[in-house]
Amino acid sequence: MTASSPTALRVTVWNEFRHERHSKEVQAHYPEGIHTTIANFLREADLNVRTATLDEPEHGLTQEVLDATDVLIWWGHMAHGEVRDEIVERVYARVLDGMGLVVLHSGHFSKIFRKLMGTTCDLKWRESGDRERLWVVAPGHPIAEGLGDYFEIEHEEMYGEHFDIPAPETLVFISWFTGGEVFRSGACYTRGRGKIFYFRPGHETLPTYHHSDVQRVIVNAVNWAAPTPGKPRVFGNTPALEGNN
Amino acid sequence: MTASSPTALRVTVWNEFRHERHSKEVQAHYPEGIHTTIANFLREADLNVRTATLDEPEHGLTQEVLDATDVLIWWGHMAHGEVRDEIVERVYARVLDGMGLVVLHSGHFSKIFRKLMGTTCDLKWRESGDRERLWVVAPGHPIAEGLGDYFEIEHEEMYGEHFDIPAPETLVFISWFTGGEVFRSGACYTRGRGKIFYFRPGHETLPTYHHSDVQRVIVNAVNWAAPTPGKPRVFGNTPALEGNN
Amino acid sequence: MTASSPTALRVTVWNEFRHERHSKEVQAHYPEGIHTTIANFLREADLNVRTATLDEPEHGLTQEVLDATDVLIWWGHMAHGEVRDEIVERVYARVLDGMGLVVLHSGHFSKIFRKLMGTTCDLKWRESGDRERLWVVAPGHPIAEGLGDYFEIEHEEMYGEHFDIPAPETLVFISWFTGGEVFRSGACYTRGRGKIFYFRPGHETLPTYHHSDVQRVIVNAVNWAAPTPGKPRVFGNTPALEGNN
Amino acid sequence: MTASSPTALRVTVWNEFRHERHSKEVQAHYPEGIHTTIANFLREADLNVRTATLDEPEHGLTQEVLDATDVLIWWGHMAHGEVRDEIVERVYARVLDGMGLVVLHSGHFSKIFRKLMGTTCDLKWRESGDRERLWVVAPGHPIAEGLGDYFEIEHEEMYGEHFDIPAPETLVFISWFTGGEVFRSGACYTRGRGKIFYFRPGHETLPTYHHSDVQRVIVNAVNWAAPTPGKPRVFGNTPALEGNN
Incomplete structure (x- = not known):
């Protein structure tokens, strides 16, 4: 890990961190958790990164942490219902106040995104291992x-x-997708002063977050959502x- | 009241109906309630109209009523907090399923709109009696x-x-507005299959819902939100x- | 052909009408021209339809015809450059003034659309005969x-x-598409008072305009663009x- | 004038530059032309700025200049018709290819914007010297x-x-505006890969481009349109x- 510059954006990577502790298939790709993989490539992009997970006190998202977060990344899947409502309200207030939010994959069903x-x-x-091809329809977008x-x-x-x-x-x-479907995979929103980006890829049993273009998009999204x-x-x-x- | 045609859109006008029962100032403009005034001009536009108010059982919004509603109009102000969450969820589900929703004035703070x-x-x-001039910025819109x-x-x-x-x-x-402000007074949204229109005018102490262009816009909005x-x-x-x- | 009602929308179907006169492959699907096929199913939807083609005087789009047109449908491909600029200006002025415009398939390169x-x-x-599957991403839209x-x-x-x-x-x-691509196939715009819909399908060597859902979409689009x-x-x-x- | 950094955005400020040469009223505010005033405050924001005007060869917009321009600013008014079509096409191609474009005030009627x-x-x-109050309706936007x-x-x-x-x-x-009107004064678009911002203020007989918030918005817009x-x-x-x- 390299030290980021004093003016670097402050990113908090939030991960449910349950699959990785129970499934060898998931551990094979993310031995230290999806959040650690994401945090590592964000640090290489000179971002100031910390992580937070569901089972930490206050899910790792104390008021102090959120107040010191410019952009929050969210990965969750099997335990959306365990995220406490008062923490959701806290994140919500920060987004409306300007904090960026990047929601990944199964985070589409998270309380905060809904x-x-x-x-x-x-x-x-x-879950069939389709090939996914992401077409750029806004080539001038950051x-x-x-x-x-x-x-x-x-896959x-x-x-x-x-x-x-x-x-x-x-x-x-x-x-x-190979099987015949399409999906709006990268979607930008504004709520209050906050910018939100939903990005589709990232199933836990696949090495998606090691893919260089996926990493590039997440870095781009963090910078855009500042x-x-x-x-x-x-x-x-x-x-x-x-x-x- | 004339009978509407069998294929007429079915509109439910929901009103909190509190101001009108306690304030002579409001009664002067809406002696039978804001909902009755709105229902009357909608009926003249050959719409099939019923009304519902906060203090009826289930706020007048039973599942049967909502299932038989094509477009719901919402006026509320002083008692947003008294609208029960399960009724809000019921309205929400119907909007996502295609029912139109026209939110008026102080309804901006209603649970369902938020x-x-x-x-x-x-x-x-x-509350200063400013003149309001509503400029059309989408002249081709229905x-x-x-x-x-x-x-x-x-005023x-x-x-x-x-x-x-x-x-x-x-x-x-x-x-x-005379006092120096601007406001986005007519705003269209889609949520699920449902169309939503927010329309700003309609303070309870003023005769706004007797204004012919205000009436025209609400009729247009109902037809658009079908x-x-x-x-x-x-x-x-x-x-x-x-x-x- | 049935007579349309006096209040029916007045539709003009414009077709370049060149492929059909020179290619047996195209004639097999559209013996009287693509415009005639389209006009026929529009008439069944109780629309008041006329046609116009490139090689008529003023391309069939005199000021009188356009003034009596509520919605114009446009199909062109091999002869976009032969459409005279003053006719393009005439159509343009009518769109800004409120006439609807439905642009089909290779009409994407027409002067008026650009x-x-x-x-x-x-x-x-x-041109490889891919299967096309059109996914609805705005299910509440007319x-x-x-x-x-x-x-x-x-195909x-x-x-x-x-x-x-x-x-x-x-x-x-x-x-x-089978070959691995995606496309934004149904796109709505407003220019001035006019509504514009671009709809992708409709290659001249294929029976696309005989497809019931393609016909349904074009009828829907005409009604929307009124x-x-x-x-x-x-x-x-x-x-x-x-x-x- | 300070030297900009080697990685600074390259901005070309284009001005018709006619009013300033003939009107003492305009000269009083912009003795060296509107372009010079704008260029000066952009340079203070560490941007790499050049200017171009209508009466230079090729209006100062040679292919070499445009190829070396990241963001083009456009002010014109009385001589829109004198801008040669081939130069308009050149600018157009560069915008679609990614060059940003910031169109000011009476530039709304320029060939390139239309x-x-x-x-x-x-x-x-x-031209009545109304007070203008610009309300921010997208407070999270750069x-x-x-x-x-x-x-x-x-005024x-x-x-x-x-x-x-x-x-x-x-x-x-x-x-x-004091006289009773509203206007959409800051509007973002994308065309091809290029970002476009229209910004309303800037009448030639008034000191608008010396206003600190107007300058701030133009600097912000240049950075956004990169x-x-x-x-x-x-x-x-x-x-x-x-x-x-």
Whole structure:
């Protein structure tokens, strides 16, 4: 691990961290957990990274940690229901206040993502090792930086439409799957002052987070989702600015 | 009241109906409640209208009522917190399943609107009798049917930006206020199969719902928000459609 | 042909009509031209339909015809360059004034579509008889009325991303192709008061316009693209509405 | 003028530069031309800036200049028609290829902006010295960096809705004017790989470009519109990626 610069973005990688402790198949790819793999390649991109997991006190997401987080990455799957509502509210408030949020793969069903979307975030799925080809449909978007027309993942879990999300503000990727489905795989949103990116790949039994283009997209997404400095928003009862009424 | 045609859209006008029972100022404009005024002009537009209010059993929104509702109109203000969560979930499920929802004025803070938006829906406000001028910024949109460049409301409560909503899929109106503020006053969204329209005007102490252009917009919005017939969406584990994987 | 009702939408189906006169392969599917096939199924949907083709005087698009057209359908391919610029300007002015426009398949490269989009509208293509599966990603949209999660076309020309268009205001369909590509196949836009829908399928050597779901989508699109009545927009130098400056 | 860093963004400020040579009123604010004022504050933001004007050979926009430009700023008003079509095509090609474009004030009627928008870009206007208050409606967007809820310009030319543009991909600012109008004053678009920002303020007879928040927004917009590195897009006939058709 190299030291990041003092002005580096501060990233917290949150992982449920359950599969990795119980499944040898998952351990084979992520012996120290998915969060550690992600944290490692983010550090190589000169980001200031810490990790947090479900079974830590307050899921590792104390107010202090969140206040010191510019962008939060979220991976969860089998234990969405165990994430406590008051922690979800805490993350939610920080997103509206400007913290970026990058939601990965099965995080589509996390409490925080569903709360921010206002929909069920349901989808079709199949664990069949389809090839996934992610086509870039917004080639000028910062999250597509460095990519060509598409990139491929040899084997992945399939996610298929209809994906029950609001229409993305920007749709960056559309996935093609061998079995005949498509999926909106890279979707940008704004909620309050916060930027949100959903990125589809990342099944726990496959080496997806070791894929160089997947890593590139996540690094790009972190940089894109960085908070925008500005004065706090003002709400509530307000006097007139013009005097003639 | 005229009988609507058998194929007329079925509209339920929901009103909190508290202000009207306690305030002579409000009664002066809406002696039978805001919902009755709205229902009356919707019936003149050949819509099949019923009403429902907070203090009825299940807030008047039984499963049977919602299943027989194509478009739900929502007005609430002082008692958002009294709307029971299970009724909110029931309305939410129907919206995702295709029922249209038209949220009026102070309904911006209702549980159902905030849940569908994924944001606080907070804003600035002032009860100062500003003039409001609603400018049409999407003149080809069905909700602007019959309007010119703008219409005016002589006196209204001011709502000002920043309005903490997701960027509208279509922004139809922007309001100008005497006191110096602007507001995104007509905003279209889709959640699941359901269409949602937020429309700003309608303070309870003012005769806004007797204004012909306000009525026109609400009628237009109901027609726009009508459900789109189609087969149910399918989610979950799914076999491959193509055989080669 | 049945008579349409007096209030039926007036549709003009424009076709280049060159392939059909020279190719037996095309004639096999469209003996009277693609425009005639399209006009026939539109008439069955109670629309008031006429046709126009490139080699008629003024390409069949006189000012009188356009003034009496609510929605124009456009199919062209080998002779885009022969469409005269003044006719393109005439169609353009009518779209901005509210006439709907449905652009089909190879019409992506037409002068009128490129002018309205502001981009090259270029794409990848392959005449290889791929299967095309169109997934519905906006199931609540009127253009998806009556459809399920997807529909299939047994053989079609492939169009692949990147499709150089502005991000659609609403993306209704995404196509999957056997050969590994995806495509944004149903895209909604507004320009001025006019609604525009681009719909991908329809290669001249294939029976695509005899496919019931393709026909359904085109009928839906015509209804969606109908003009919105309203007062003319006002531009230019304007006096102040408020007196205090 | 300070030297910019070797990695600084390369900005070309294009100005029609006619008003400033003939009007003492304009000279009072911009003695060396609007382009020089803009170039000066961009240089203070560590950008690598050059200028170009209409009456230079090729309007100062040779292929070499454009190839060495990351973001182009455009101010024009009285001589839009004198900009040669082949130069417009050259700029257009560079935008689609990724060069950013920031269009200021009366540049709404420039050939390049209208070509990229696909609409007339017409609007209402009045030279009456209204106060303009620009409200931030996308507070998390990079172009709003450093701002509060709004900023004011003491006197400006009024531009009013309806503004005949496509719905912005992101709407950043809405202007309020004393005389009763509103305007979508900060609008983001993507065309091809290029990012485009339209920013309303900047009448030639007023000191608008000396206003610190106006300068801040233009600096923010240049940084936002910077090209996204990536491989060239591929179009045209393409072989199948999957072997089974």
